[in-house]
Amino acid sequence: MTDTSVADTDRLSGNKDMIVCEGVNKWFGDFQALKGVTATIKEQEVVVVLGPSGSGKSTWIRCINRLEAHQGGTIIVDGVELSNDLRNIEKIRSEVGMVFQQFNLFPHLTVRDNVTLAPIWVRKRPRAEAEQLAMDLLERVGIPEQADKYPGQLSGGQQQRVAIARSLAMEPRVMLFDEPTSALDPEMIKEVLDVMKDLARGGMTMMVVTHEMGFAREVADRIIFMESGEIVESGTPEHFFTNPTEERTKLFLSQIL
Amino acid sequence: MTTEGEGTLAGMQPKRVPLYRDATVVKWVTQVIALLLVLGALFFLVEEAGANLKAKSIPNDFDFLGINPGFNISEGIDKDPNTGGRALWVGMVNTLRLAMSGIVFATLLGLAIGIARLSDNWIVNRLASIYIETIRNIPILVQIFIIAVLLGSAGRLVGDTGPINGWFMVSSKGLAVPRIFPSDGFYQWLVVLAIGTLLARAVRKRRVTHQDLTGAISYPNLWFGAVLLLVAVVGWFVHPVFGFLNNLFNEIGDAWGSIPQSGAKLVLAAGAVTASLLWIRRFLNSKRSPAGLAKLTDDDMFRMIFAVIGGLLVAFVVTIGWPGLSSWIINSGQDFWHFLGDKFGDGRTGNPVDAMRPTIVGEGTLLNYGSQGLVMSPGFAAMFIGLTLYTASFVAEIVRGGILAVPKGQSEAAAAIGLNRAQALRHVILPQAVRVSLPPLGNQYLNITKNTSLGIAIGFADVVNVGGTVLNQSGKALPVIAIWMLFFLCCSLTISVVVNWFNVRTRIVER
Numbered sequence: 001m002t003d004t005s006v007a008d009t010d011r012l013s014g015n016k017d018m019i020v021c022e023g024v025n026k027w028f029g030d031f032q033a034l035k036g037v038t039a040t041i042k043e044q045e046v047v048v049v050l051g052p053s054g055s056g057k058s059t060w061i062r063c064i065n066r067l068e069a070h071q072g073g074t075i076i077v078d079g080v081e082l083s084n085d086l087r088n089i090e091k092i093r094s095e096v097g098m099v100f101q102q103f104n105l106f107p108h109l110t111v112r113d114n115v116t117l118a119p120i121w122v123r124k125r126p127r128a129e130a131e132q133l134a135m136d137l138l139e140r141v142g143i144p145e146q147a148d149k150y151p152g153q154l155s156g157g158q159q160q161r162v163a164i165a166r167s168l169a170m171e172p173r174v175m176l177f178d179e180p181t182s183a184l185d186p187e188m189i190k191e192v193l194d195v196m197k198d199l200a201r202g203g204m205t206m207m208v209v210t211h212e213m214g215f216a217r218e219v220a221d222r223i224i225f226m227e228s229g230e231i232v233e234s235g236t237p238e239h240f241f242t243n244p245t246e247e248r249t250k251l252f253l254s255q256i257l
Numbered sequence: 258m259t260t261e262g263e264g265t266l267a268g269m270q271p272k273r274v275p276l277y278r279d280a281t282v283v284k285w286v287t288q289v290i291a292l293l294l295v296l297g298a299l300f301f302l303v304e305e306a307g308a309n310l311k312a313k314s315i316p317n318d319f320d321f322l323g324i325n326p327g328f329n330i331s332e333g334i335d336k337d338p339n340t341g342g343r344a345l346w347v348g349m350v351n352t353l354r355l356a357m358s359g360i361v362f363a364t365l366l367g368l369a370i371g372i373a374r375l376s377d378n379w380i381v382n383r384l385a386s387i388y389i390e391t392i393r394n395i396p397i398l399v400q401i402f403i404i405a406v407l408l409g410s411a412g413r414l415v416g417d418t419g420p421i422n423g424w425f426m427v428s429s430k431g432l433a434v435p436r437i438f439p440s441d442g443f444y445q446w447l448v449v450l451a452i453g454t455l456l457a458r459a460v461r462k463r464r465v466t467h468q469d470l471t472g473a474i475s476y477p478n479l480w481f482g483a484v485l486l487l488v489a490v491v492g493w494f495v496h497p498v499f500g501f502l503n504n505l506f507n508e509i510g511d512a513w514g515s516i517p518q519s520g521a522k523l524v525l526a527a528g529a530v531t532a533s534l535l536w537i538r539r540f541l542n543s544k545r546s547p548a549g550l551a552k553l554t555d556d557d558m559f560r561m562i563f564a565v566i567g568g569l570l571v572a573f574v575v576t577i578g579w580p581g582l583s584s585w586i587i588n589s590g591q592d593f594w595h596f597l598g599d600k601f602g603d604g605r606t607g608n609p610v611d612a613m614r615p616t617i618v619g620e621g622t623l624l625n626y627g628s629q630g631l632v633m634s635p636g637f638a639a640m641f642i643g644l645t646l647y648t649a650s651f652v653a654e655i656v657r658g659g660i661l662a663v664p665k666g667q668s669e670a671a672a673a674i675g676l677n678r679a680q681a682l683r684h685v686i687l688p689q690a691v692r693v694s695l696p697p698l699g700n701q702y703l704n705i706t707k708n709t710s711l712g713i714a715i716g717f718a719d720v721v722n723v724g725g726t727v728l729n730q731s732g733k734a735l736p737v738i739a740i741w742m743l744f745f746l747c748c749s750l751t752i753s754v755v756v757n758w759f760n761v762r763t764r765i766v767e768r
Contacts, residue, residue, distance in 0.1 A: 065672075065673060067669050067672065067673065090675065090677060093672060093673060093674075094675035096673075097673070097674070098670075098673035100666060100669070100670065100673075102666050104664075104666035104667060104669060104670035105670070106667065106670070106684075106685055107689070107765050108689055108692070108763075108765050117674070117676070118674040118675050118676060120472065121474075121684065122674070122675040122676060122680070123472070124472040124473060124474060125472040126470050126471050126472040127470070128469065129472070130472075149766075150765065150766040152765060163670075166674060167673070167674065169674075170675055
């Protein structure tokens with residue numbers, strides 16, 4: 001169960017479906033960013049989405065918590081369908097955490113307040129409890145001593161770890177990562193990836209858009225390769241890196257490896 | 258001193274830096290030279306002006322402040338001032354009234370229009386754009402003229418019956434609304450309000466604690482307002498119970514009046530010196546860290562020297578330099594307490610606040626409003642409407658810019674952690690937008706204050722208009738101009754200080 005280094009899809013076979021996407025379409029003006037994306041992600045599954053830039057992978061995971069509205073098909077998260085119903089959107093957003101490339105911490109709040117904001121105002125938890133939770137989470141991402149600093153005083157890697165803690169504070173069932181290490185200096189990438197690996201081992205359902213092949217190979221249960229708004233190929237890391245079937249996948253791998 | 262720590266290599270002698278390259282020396286010398294230059298220039302200008310004025314026998318004294326100005330003022334706290342100083346004061350009050358009401362209403366209107374311009378609603382959005390683009394592209398003077406002409410040609414509009422019943426009137430003589438004024442029981446009621454505020458603050462604190470402990474949203478500010486309102490309403494009827502304060506204040510006044518002058522001098526001087534010493538102690542403490550006293554910079558030394566000089570100067574002024582000051586403080590303190598006592602005197606059982614209906618005098622072709630109501634004269638109305646509309650268009654753009662300056666990622670992050678739109682606005686967007694908007698907003702407030710001087714174009718009795726008349730009557734150009742400059746400088750500095758204070762409070766900490 002904790003050994004995720006191999007493509008052990010059996011461990012997920014009994015789990016229920018966490019995210020179900022069925023023929024998801026999305027246009028930006030005339031440009032179609034998503035062309036009928038269909039995929040099912042099981043509970044506790046770690047999915048890494050790969051693909052060249054502009055292939056629609058960020059757009060896809062941004063659709064899953066409605067930062068972008070999809071225009072065709074259905075998205076169901078933990079049994080709740082994402083539609084124009086504001087109540088469903090709020091419910092899904094409070095169960096789906098998201099980590100951004102640019103961290104997007106709130107610069108006017110301390111690290112602690114960044115983490116406690118949502119528990120206090122959305123979950124309506126007592127402040128002391130929320131602060132205890134925040135300290136636990138900061139401990140988990142390895143920076144409890146920075147709690148009273150402001151985001152501007154932290155390094156990029158520390159900021160991204162705070163952002164992860166902020167998302168975890170809502171106790172989400174799914175975590176979405178939108179290129180979490182792309183804005184980081186090389187020596188800070190590891191500290192963020194370590195936190196993410198830790199999360200994956202803890203059984204979190206994760207969808208990760210990244211260019212970190214090492215992370216994908218080590219942690220992912222499944223790799224989804226996208227190009228031009230379509231899912232080209234989907235399979236275990238072993239299958240994907242050693243024996244891809246599609247021509248476009250081979251081309252992509254030949255360019256990055 | 259500046260060379261220490263250099264010769265780390267063995268055998269290397271610390272080199273003596275020539276004076277002209279020594280940063281400390283250069284800094285001090287340039288500062289002293291700059292100061293001397295400014296003082297010299299000032300001295301030269303004052304001397305020249307004085308000599309020239311004397312040669313042409315133009316008086317430049319301030320006597321006119323004390324003698325009858327010989328003219329009436331169309332509106333203000335005193336329409337028939339008996340000294341030139343009083344006349345200028347009336348003008349200043351008019352200017353301040355105009356500037357303050359303009360600032361408040363331009364902010365509110367600008368906020369509404371700025372948010373409207375960001376609206377998704379096409380019509381609202383377009384209307385706001387049209388407003389901004391029209392108003393801010395027409396010179397303010399032209400707008401004021403147009404509004405003055407429109408108001409001047411307005412017919413009389415008054416409902417003598419029904420619910421309005423003469424409470425509101427509009428005509429070419431201005432806009433008249435009821436005068437609301439503090440009445441008999443006002444000061445007793447103020448005491449009630451003060452107690453109510455304390456009570457409401459306690460309740461708010463309890464609500465905040467409640468929210469912190471249980472997590473339930475408990476609306477502390479709403480509770481604050483409700484408690485205060487309740488106390489105010491109850492106080493409206495029971496305020497006479499505070500009439501007893503009358504005696505208390507009178508006795509304090511008597512006690513104040515019996516302080517000996519020498520004692521007051523001593524206390525004031527000692528207070529000034531102690532305050533400066535205490536400030537230095539606090540300042541040094543702030544520089545002290547566990548590692549010992551931090552190195553003091555020249556700037557720090559400057560500050561401490563100025564603190565000492567300031568303290569000694571004040572002590573000198575109150576003891577020797579200005580002997581009248583201590584007796585003035587004693588007398589005015591006594592008067593103040595007796596004044597307060599008077600406000601709580603016998604028979605003050607009426608309503609705290611009353612309203613008077615505007616009356617009409619000389620009804621006919623040249624009707625005028627009597628002293629009963631609060632009349633906004635056509636001049637004030639034109640200036641107020643013109644300044645408010647004009648400045649609001651700039652404030653709207655500042656508000657829009659402030660909100661747009663918050664990166665999109667902030668609202669996305671707020672949405673992603675589950676905050677709804679209102680919560681995101683309150684906790685994430687607005688705090689950051691305010692920070693960006695404050696400095697340019699302060700500029701607009703300065704502009705409004707300075708633009709009040711356009712009142713001279715339509716005969717509004719602001720400080721420039723009144724000062725101009727005083728200048729013409731007395732011929733004392735330089736003194737009047739000096740008063741104008743000093744007045745506007747004071748206004749601007751006050752606004753700057755207030756805006757900067759808010760600015761510091763909303764600053765974002767970075768490394």
